[in-house]
Amino acid sequence: MYYFRWVISLFFLFFLTLNCNYSYAAGLKGRIVDLDGNAVPGASVFVKETHMGVTSNNEGDYELRLGVGSYTVVFQAMGYARQEFKINIREDRWLELDIDFYPVQFQLQEVRIYSGGEDPAYGMMRRAIGLAPYYLRQASEYEAEVYLRGSLEMKRIPRLLRNRLSINDIQVQPDDLFVDESLNSIKFSAPDTFHHTVLHSRSTFPIGEESTPIGYINTSFYNPENEMYVSPLSPQAMRHYRFRYDGYINDGEHIVNRIRVIPRRKSQQLVEGYLYLVEDLWNIHSLDLTLETFYGEVRMRQVYAPVQHGIWLPISHHFDMDLGMMGVEAKVNYVGSVKYLDVQLNQHLAVPELLASRQTGDNQEVLEGLNSSIEESEPVELTRNQQRIEALMEKEDLSNRDMMRLASLVERESREQKRDEVLELRRTYHVRVESDSARRDTVRWDHIRPVPLTQSEARSFAVSDSLKALADTTRSDSIPESSTFMKVRRALLSGTVVPREGDFRVRYGGLIGLRNIDFNAVDGWKYQQRLNINWQQDSVKRMQISATGGYAFNREAFFGEAGLHQTYSPLRRGLFSMASGVGAYDYKRDIGVAPLLNMASSLFFKENYLRLYENRFLMMRNEIDLANGLRMTTGIAWQEYNPLENNTNYSFFRRNDDYNPNEVVNSSAGEIHFESQRAFISLFELEYTPRYYYRIQRGRKIMSHSDYPTFKLRMEHGSGLLGSHSDYFLVESSIRKEAEFSFMPVFSWELSGGKFFRNERMHFSRFKHFEGSTIPLIFSEPGNAFLLLDDYSTSTNEWYLRANTTYSSPWLMLKNLPVLSNRMWNENLHFSYLHTPAVSHYTQVGYSISRIFMAGTIGAFAGFSEGKYQHWGVRVVIAGW
Numbered sequence: 001m002y003y004f005r006w007v008i009s010l011f012f013l014f015f016l017t018l019n020c021n022y023s024y025a026a027g028l029k030g031r032i033v034d035l036d037g038n039a040v041p042g043a044s045v046f047v048k049e050t051h052m053g054v055t056s057n058n059e060g061d062y063e064l065r066l067g068v069g070s071y072t073v074v075f076q077a078m079g080y081a082r083q084e085f086k087i088n089i090r091e092d093r094w095l096e097l098d099i100d101f102y103p104v105q106f107q108l109q110e111v112r113i114y115s116g117g118e119d120p121a122y123g124m125m126r127r128a129i130g131l132a133p134y135y136l137r138q139a140s141e142y143e144a145e146v147y148l149r150g151s152l153e154m155k156r157i158p159r160l161l162r163n164r165l166s167i168n169d170i171q172v173q174p175d176d177l178f179v180d181e182s183l184n185s186i187k188f189s190a191p192d193t194f195h196h197t198v199l200h201s202r203s204t205f206p207i208g209e210e211s212t213p214i215g216y217i218n219t220s221f222y223n224p225e226n227e228m229y230v231s232p233l234s235p236q237a238m239r240h241y242r243f244r245y246d247g248y249i250n251d252g253e254h255i256v257n258r259i260r261v262i263p264r265r266k267s268q269q270l271v272e273g274y275l276y277l278v279e280d281l282w283n284i285h286s287l288d289l290t291l292e293t294f295y296g297e298v299r300m301r302q303v304y305a306p307v308q309h310g311i312w313l314p315i316s317h318h319f320d321m322d323l324g325m326m327g328v329e330a331k332v333n334y335v336g337s338v339k340y341l342d343v344q345l346n347q348h349l350a351v352p353e354l355l356a357s358r359q360t361g362d363n364q365e366v367l368e369g370l371n372s373s374i375e376e377s378e379p380v381e382l383t384r385n386q387q388r389i390e391a392l393m394e395k396e397d398l399s400n401r402d403m404m405r406l407a408s409l410v411e412r413e414s415r416e417q418k419r420d421e422v423l424e425l426r427r428t429y430h431v432r433v434e435s436d437s438a439r440r441d442t443v444r445w446d447h448i449r450p451v452p453l454t455q456s457e458a459r460s461f462a463v464s465d466s467l468k469a470l471a472d473t474t475r476s477d478s479i480p481e482s483s484t485f486m487k488v489r490r491a492l493l494s495g496t497v498v499p500r501e502g503d504f505r506v507r508y509g510g511l512i513g514l515r516n517i518d519f520n521a522v523d524g525w526k527y528q529q530r531l532n533i534n535w536q537q538d539s540v541k542r543m544q545i546s547a548t549g550g551y552a553f554n555r556e557a558f559f560g561e562a563g564l565h566q567t568y569s570p571l572r573r574g575l576f577s578m579a580s581g582v583g584a585y586d587y588k589r590d591i592g593v594a595p596l597l598n599m600a601s602s603l604f605f606k607e608n609y610l611r612l613y614e615n616r617f618l619m620m621r622n623e624i625d626l627a628n629g630l631r632m633t634t635g636i637a638w639q640e641y642n643p644l645e646n647n648t649n650y651s652f653f654r655r656n657d658d659y660n661p662n663e664v665v666n667s668s669a670g671e672i673h674f675e676s677q678r679a680f681i682s683l684f685e686l687e688y689t690p691r692y693y694y695r696i697q698r699g700r701k702i703m704s705h706s707d708y709p710t711f712k713l714r715m716e717h718g719s720g721l722l723g724s725h726s727d728y729f730l731v732e733s734s735i736r737k738e739a740e741f742s743f744m745p746v747f748s749w750e751l752s753g754g755k756f757f758r759n760e761r762m763h764f765s766r767f768k769h770f771e772g773s774t775i776p777l778i779f780s781e782p783g784n785a786f787l788l789l790d791d792y793s794t795s796t797n798e799w800y801l802r803a804n805t806t807y808s809s810p811w812l813m814l815k816n817l818p819v820l821s822n823r824m825w826n827e828n829l830h831f832s833y834l835h836t837p838a839v840s841h842y843t844q845v846g847y848s849i850s851r852i853f854m855a856g857t858i859g860a861f862a863g864f865s866e867g868k869y870q871h872w873g874v875r876v877v878i879a880g881w
Helices: 001-013 122-138 355-358 361-374 384-393 400-417 444-447 455-478 483-492 595-605
Strands: 027-034 044-047 052-055 061-065 067-075 082-091 095-096 100-101 139-156 177-189 193-203 240-251 253-265 271-278 284-293 296-308 309-327 329-345 430-431 494-498 504-508 517-520 523-534 542-552 557-568 574-586 610-626 630-643 677-688 694-697 700-703 710-719 727-738 748-761 799-809 826-836 841-850 856-865 868-878
Touching: 027 067, 027 082, 027 193, 044 061, 044 296, 044 309, 052 061, 052 309, 067 100, 082 095, 100 400, 122 240, 122 253, 122 271, 139 309, 177 455, 355 384, 483 494, 826 856, 841 868
Parallel strands: 027 095, 027 100, 193 430
Antiparallel strands: 027 061, 044 052, 044 067, 052 329, 067 082, 139 177, 139 329, 177 193, 240 253, 253 271, 271 284, 284 296, 296 309, 309 329, 494 504, 504 523, 517 523, 523 542, 542 557, 557 574, 574 610, 610 630, 630 677, 677 710, 694 700, 710 727, 727 748, 748 799, 799 826, 826 841, 841 856, 856 868
């Protein structure tokens, strides 16, 4: 069933974890229980000497394969007292050690004095938040061996779906258990590069041939740029969470403070639970947090430890999910354990003096590493950022403002270290699956698995092997082959690609489909066919040829287009394009009303928003990077324009009414701008984005992002060459900064202006047009559109000034209401300004809610002319069309 597969896929994209493996025939094993004899699942078992951590399974069993020698083993679990043992492992012998955990009692520190009655947790969290950027970058690289195991147990299936719910022909019943396990090698390099090798995998999950979750996300609670949840250590955390100090415990040589994390509102982006912080270091010791999502509750538990050089990293992970959708309920459990083979300290990251002076025990390795590096070089004077960091860290009580400044300064200091870095971004996540990763037998898995299987998990693997053997013997007789006639009919009706694979492929759109038909008052009913040719000439160069052709029945005219796109010079993103065609086009070209919306409004409401003209054209265009971030576009075009009239009055309803004439209302345009004429047009454009990061993917350059705005200069000239009637010259420029979606508030803006230095003769289609329409439903984002002005009234052939801004935040106004707080929506404030000779100082303000069902937006907008109220309206946006 689709929904079931989708929920499991969501989970594979949600968890973060690390893992481990050994193949020794000796070690330590046992069972972990509480004082009542109940199993303690997910307990952490950490070996100091090997930097290895494993977890207990759901029955409390654990297993550590160790070589001969002496070891220090630490047992930890949320809510239980830490236990530490010295053990000796002899050759070919297992040492059994059962652990009885007893609850830990958190104490309140009476010596603490805080002014203003503020909970002590806030002072602790401010320091932790301020230092989060440092801990995020503390390790420059590490290598680890990872073991991960997940189980999915079906808890409830509605009677209506029983005996009907199947995945890949495997029927699913209540109480069925599916298990997935994998052994992985992880190599991390700062800031975000992972090399992930799946060494062994085994699964009974009935989704796909390879169910090992090789695409899982590695993330950190120190990282504020997280699209799954708002971290309690984010600089914005104080806006979204309340914190409560719940006492401390002595954990070896450290004092660990327990902080209750309480969301200020109910939301799918806010976690709830406990965060444990190490006194004076203010890093994560462990966490136990829950996230309420639309598909169920997710509980995340992690335990950290100082692994090497005093760097604290997660040593065990435990994720529980209670899934529910359409009456189907399931429970997912994932455990992970890790052995760190090598961890390197980031020597270029300055450690605040106060923080370094308070590191003791295992953390003393950090000081020793720093001291050795200092002795080898000349003393370095602290930078201005470092001096500010020191001053803030010396303060006993940090305010919210101090906390924000501290996080910003640490972040800035980290960026200063990377000022001279190259702009090329290497691929951050590399996955490789060993060719025989899924061919390990049961005996082999028994030697490499660090977390023992429960009885039900072992039974799941046995049943899966039996079902696979049975399926292999019956599959060939159960799937009938389609006849050649059926294949040809399906290809003609629905479209096809020939061949399916290869460097040269042809895609046919099919005889039927919504994209094949259209309707407007000028053409009437239209029918068209589509054909695309893709030629991969080599590993980096590609040619694409597209062609469409059809007939407008009421206008009684054929129409069509053909285009060619050829890539070249892949490291400079070279692209040459040619196109030719004839047909009816919108005066506003690509920024007008979508044809599908115009068809629907015409047929159902007798509202024809489009104004069309006939265009016969031939154009050529070339784009190439002159330098990184500097792109030049040149082009020429020959066009012939002719006016058109309405040719039909048909609609589903209101048949006695007439369509609006196919005429444009614009105070700057006269009859001469709509007459039949020819035009020869040349284009020159420069676009520059400073420090534009990029990736090289399969030999081609792909632009990524920049922290700087984009500058653009564009010139368009209509001249009298080749019998052209045009005589105009437009120069325009702009500067814009577009912010990507984030759980944090973001700000996007654009300023632009232009002037026609000549406008003696030109077609209305060459006027400067602006986005927007009075139609209440649109397919483009509202940020840059003037949604309340008439469709063509704002177009000008003289000059213009324009500004657009959008402030977007997950919580602004309505999202603070309890009934809406649990929605994954964003709230947006919009402001737009337009000034032309015909539209004097027009401003538009608006409020919208976006990401409704992940694609929809609804907003209310008001327009003002020279400061006086003019009109208002509501608009609905469906993105992605």
